[in-house]
Amino acid sequence: MSTSLMTDLYELTMLRAAREAGVADRRSVFEVFVRSLPAGRRYGVLAGTGRVLDAIADFRFGEAEIAHLRALGVLDPDTLDFLSGYRFSGTILGYEEGDLFFPTSPVLRVEGTFAEAVLLETVILSIINHDSSVASVGSRMVTSARGRPCIEMGGRRVHEEAAVAAARAAAIVGFAATSNLAASQRYGVPAAGTAAHAFTLLFDEEREAFAAQIAAQGPGTTLLVDTYDVEAAVRTGVELAGPHLGAVRLDSGDLVAQSRLVRGLLDELGAASTKITATSDLDEHRLEELASSPIDSFGIGTRLVTGGGHPAPGFVYKLVEREGADGLMHPVGKRSENKSTLGGAKRAFRLGAAGTARAELVLPSAAEIYEFERELMDELDRREASPLWTEATVRELQVPLVVDGVRVDRRSPAEQVAHARARHAASLAELGLDADAGPDGEVAIPTITDGRLAAAVLD
């Protein structure tokens, strides 16, 4: 399916005007970044890059799309012809999916003619904003769960396609499984599930429902025990399944008190290996409150898939450099009140001794990069370190994703998720956050845009 109409009208009218003015072919650089993180967030997590690359490959104007645009009556035949032949032929660099971002991190950089790059604004931002919103809160939840598995089950709370992308983003930040079958099909995310109250209510007695579930799925199944009376349900479950009942699910009431009561009861009944899983409006703050409760895994829904109070991280797509009438590239940036933009195509590095992150370095010009490299050389000399020291200390964050229209990475969708999951785990470990400090805090590392200030971080 074409993604080319997942676009705001103004991108096409700007294209037309730029073409008629003869500037549509000016070489241009657009960058994707956020101006700030939401209050309380130490870091953001980039997700969606793999989906962006798929969407760009599908960004073609076929007959149906051209017919619709013609009917709108705002484009001239020449522009429609240009769109018929459209195929992105530029270059895209970006942070690896799953990596962290901070204010001004240039997580994606799109280079091409103005004409080919301006059209991608909406679809890129839709994907990066959505997927990163879920990944950013999901990463906090996994940390707050302190090693106990988290299962994504929020699909019913969001748009049916967003549900699939949310399950993918959750897997990237360490969720163990999803309830969403389409996500298991498309991205190889393990599928998991228990049973709903409707199942118990379908039967004349709860006992019959449990017996039917155990007969179909074996004693290792997870029984939902809060439809009528939790204690009675747990007793019935163990009686029917035996001491190797897989798990019971709690979905209401006071989970702290209930989980303790149920753990005691299970142990008393000889079902010491039976696990307890909890659901019901969980988020990272609730997980903190449940840290010492005897709950073995968590099913997490609404707060995850809706971005935990921050549904849109505020990624923007800005022209930062373009060819001028003189044929040279010029940094550009708007000067709007409260929304000004730092011009220049940027390179970004994460700094810190091996395995740690101490600063995000975002350098907006060749001059800044030169200054930074000189600082780095001086530091190398001063330490009498091997050149490997710089490799361990400076990680360049942008990698080539598309070069002259050709996608670099040929991973399958499932491999993309696995790769991003590993990247995320490694980048998060570099921050060295203390899980016991709770989910909220200041931005974990500063963003530095002046190459000469980098040395201070390395001292």
Next chain:
Amino acid sequence: MSTSLMTDLYELTMLRAAREAGVADRRSVFEVFVRSLPAGRRYGVLAGTGRVLDAIADFRFGEAEIAHLRALGVLDPDTLDFLSGYRFSGTILGYEEGDLFFPTSPVLRVEGTFAEAVLLETVILSIINHDSSVASVGSRMVTSARGRPCIEMGGRRVHEEAAVAAARAAAIVGFAATSNLAASQRYGVPAAGTAAHAFTLLFDEEREAFAAQIAAQGPGTTLLVDTYDVEAAVRTGVELAGPHLGAVRLDSGDLVAQSRLVRGLLDELGAASTKITATSDLDEHRLEELASSPIDSFGIGTRLVTGGGHPAPGFVYKLVEREGADGLMHPVGKRSENKSTLGGAKRAFRLGAAGTARAELVLPSAAEIYEFERELMDELDRREASPLWTEATVRELQVPLVVDGVRVDRRSPAEQVAHARARHAASLAELGLDADAGPDGEVAIPTITDGRLAAAVLD
């Protein structure tokens, strides 16, 4: 494309267990409702019904879906066979799309066998939750705009498919247009747009950018005037386009002060007919603050498409009635702490004298409906009114949408939106809300579940 895997795994494992226990064919009634409205919301707006009916028509398990389910290894061959032949053959009643909802309003009622109805839970809830979240906040925004056109431009802040559905939901609650081209293609929503800062920055001078835009789109275009200096840009725009410049857009800074300054300047320059449009993180509360500013239209993004702080209205899909071993239908409901459910297939009515709404009547049983009808007859006698009085006073809210698997309404997607838009306008007018009271307030009308209490409302 099939929607059948937009489903949680547990729906299929419950299906298997119910089949093996011989109860999968029990006649069942599921209802979609919310337990409460978010604090401050006077009403909710139902949206997504048309999309639900499309999704149910596409809910088929083809070869790819069956192959995936087989590979998961949790279903037996008989259940896979059942799914291969699946086609919803039951009956669906529901509120008209665009109508209002209140706590416990049964906005959708799905009747069929347990097997065929249980599978639809996730896809129905995804659509209704998402679309209604946008519609519910969007309706408030339109009210707060007090007749000035609102344009939906939030697509870049949400999942790329959610963006299209959000534009559709916004159109239902009275938005004048959308920036999203896919929504204009699929649903006939008028497309609108201006220009981005990137367009101005592409040129060596702002003047050249404006000249190019006016050349391509005519003087009726909307110029974005805050890239560098607002006042200078307005002067340049009027100089180039003449006094019939269509509009200017403000996207940053203090919109109250800027709009006054720009209005004065435009008038001074003889461009009294040039409009001012404003964007920049608007929501219903900001619109209230701008009520007396000389702004002619609003572009609204993030806060609309992310549900205005309430991204998921909390719609649930609950089994409320099902056949028992005795062959009779029985109301059922879970008794979970803090989440109990009112059993029984419900009928719903909005009560009030012609053109007004005074209560939502949700009757959970035939007995309650009988009581209500008797009250109504008594009231009719007492008033010596014509039977038309009851028609004007009692509107039954659920209409048939699918009967024995056949969809009742054959409207095109664009006609669905137009119909829902009209329904919404009429239902909102019935509440008689005072726009000057601001967007927040108590729930507008009470929900009554006891038929004998209805008369009190009519007094």
